[in-house]
Amino acid sequence: MSAAVRLRGVRKRFVGGVTALDDVSLELERGRVYGLVGPNGAGKSTLTNVISGYLMPDRGEVYVNGVKVLEYHQAVVEAGVVRVEQHPSLAPGLTLLEHLALLYPTIIPRFEVVEGIAEEVAGELEVELDLRQPVEKLPISQLRAFEIVKALILCELLWRAGRSPVLILDECTAYLPLQQKQRLQAYLRRLARRGYTVIVISHDLPEVLELADEILVMSGGRIILRAEAGRVEIEELMRKMFEEVPAFEFSGERGLGAGEEAVLKIENLSVRDDRGEIAIRGLWLEVLEGEVHGIAAIPGTGEKELAECIYGVRRPESGRIMLFGEDVTGLGVSEIRRRGVGFLSDDRILDGLVREASIEDNLTIGSERLFSRGLLLDPEKRRRIAERLVEEYGIVLKSLRDPVETLSGGNMQRAYIGRILGRWDKLLIALHPTVGLDPRGVKLFFEKVFERRRRGLTTMIFSPNVKELLAVCDRVSVYAGGRILGTYRPSEITVEKLGMMLSGLIQVA
DSSP: OOOSEEEEEEEEEOTTSOEEEEEEEEEEOTTOEEEEEOOTTSSHHHHHHHHTTSSOOSEEEEEETTEEOOSHHHIIIIIOEEEEOSSOOOOTTSBHHHHHHTTSOOSSOOHHHHHHHHHHHHHHHTOOOOTTSBGGGSOHHHHHHHHHHHHHHHHHHHHHTTOOOEEEEESOSTTSOHHHHHHHHHHHHHHHHTTOEEEEEOSOHHHHHHHOSEEEEEETTEEEEEEEGGGOOHHHHHHHHSSSOOOOOOOSOTTSSOOSSEEEEEEEEEEEOTTSOEEEEEEEEEEETTOEEEEEOOTTSSHHHHHHHHHTSSOOSEEEEEETTEEOTTOOHHHHHHTTEEEEOSSHHHHHOOTTSBHHHHHHTTOGGGSEETTEEOHHHHHHHHHHHHHHTTOOOSOTTSBGGGSOHHHHHHHHHHHHHTTOOSEEEEESTTTTOOHHHHHHHHHHHHHHHHTTOEEEEEESOHHHHHHHOSEEEEEETTEEEEEEOGGGOOHHHHHHHHHTSOSOO
16 A cells, blocks of 8 residues: 655755754655654754645655645645644634635635534534634634534535545644544544544644544654554654653642732633624622632633623723722723733734734833833843843744744744743733644643742643643632632542533532
């Protein structure tokens, strides 16, 4: 049987001299699920971009199902490659239904046909999609779920046309709740049994080991390990990915910096989403000075509306927000920022970076007070600040003057996180901050969070990862159904019970 994917001596370099793929030769079989893992900047996304025709190699050849890949559209139509990108790639003004209609090009779009197919696939994955809403009004979690559904529909069309699809999922499951991940895993295994080839990129090593038949480890633009998933341990993967295992270990400092005063009080808060519907209903919450406060929340259930309302992006429908003892209800972003609040968005590429601007610009935007003298900016001091952040956050780059979009996806996220955390705001609101970071990046993020606590600063972390929250937070509040169900110290609740509350299996603790 011929290989589904074959690479021969593939090399790819980017602007600035970064070598993303270094003489890669690789063969992948049909009917198997491959887990592709490695640190940020290892070349994982570049490898799959080359396989799918998004990028052309500087040297070497790529074949999929015996077809030499020459460009993106040919890779899809002739070779059967379908790829879900690391970051959403959708037209903001189009509805989800209009995006699906593009898969069935006709003079008059047959919306009822594609809607029925999408609802069938989404139902199998237990995903709820608002197909008639434009992309710009939907949360990133729903966009990620939609892109997976869209890719599965395209794969089915290719299968019916006689192709053997190669499906690539690049870090696109991180925002899915556990039950949807499990449904997707079962779906992907069924596709592999039909003869599909599935490549999954993820930093969630336990998830990859559970799903994949074989693990590929990348580092420095090369495949450094291939192993059957059932014969390799997480520790071995970590050692291969990094010089030393960067497993995050809690430092035992929980609560040392927490005070008794509330820096944030939310009273009976209601907030509308972009569709005008009530997303937050009668919510009460108190966050103490100097603590790391976790908000356990399934992405796309209103947690972003809550964070945006606190930060002044979104006005409340009713209720009151007290910040550092002052009523700030309805104040805008500039006023909230002036009071010492920082915000780390979940959509770090779209919301956090100016992709055409330089890495130096992106590291220092909004921090002008740190390198200005009156109305004058100090370019040398600005450069030193950027260099410090590059070193502290382990950002892999060739030159600070290169556009930030030349960085890998993980390194772009590190640049944004470094800029926000480098300001040392009194209160930091972080939405799903560890999504897309490799284990070393996760470790670094929490080290900075603990440093914030030692300085007496407060951090709010929104995340569906209940195990992570219980490991690092002083207290964890459970958010579901537009309200807080309860707030607990880690010693007062288990991972299992917290997960059941989050999924709605337990309504009242």
